[in-house]
Amino acid sequence: MYADDLNTPLGQDQGRQSPKRRAGGARTVVTLLVLCGVAAAGWALFTHNPFGGGTVAVTPAKPEPKAYMTSPDAAPATTGALPTKPAAEPPAGSKTITIIDGATGARKDVVVPQ
Secondary structure (H helix, E strand, O other): OOHHHHHOOOOOOOOOOOOOOOOHHHHHHHHHHHHHHHHHHHHHHHOOOOOOOOOOOOOOOOOOOOOOOOOOOOOOOOOOOOOOOOOOOOOOOEEEEEEEOOOOOOEEEEEEEO
């Protein structure tokens, strides 16, 4: 070691340096997040949406038959009533349960043996 190194003050030969930024990356990330939040809030406040996010168009599940699908001159495929089976008698000692469809109102009898 040189004796001169211990007697001279440190940092005298360097130029004046600016202080270093310690949280530059974190500050940039926070700034970008805030800008995204401001943009989303501005979009929500100033965009014209009269339905408020609801449905815009509603279509029926079963569309009405069009005039070109049926012609008034065409005869129906079946002209008479459909043949029906005679009602069979339930076996002795069984119960008949009637099930009614809530959507169509159709009734169906079910025989349950005991």
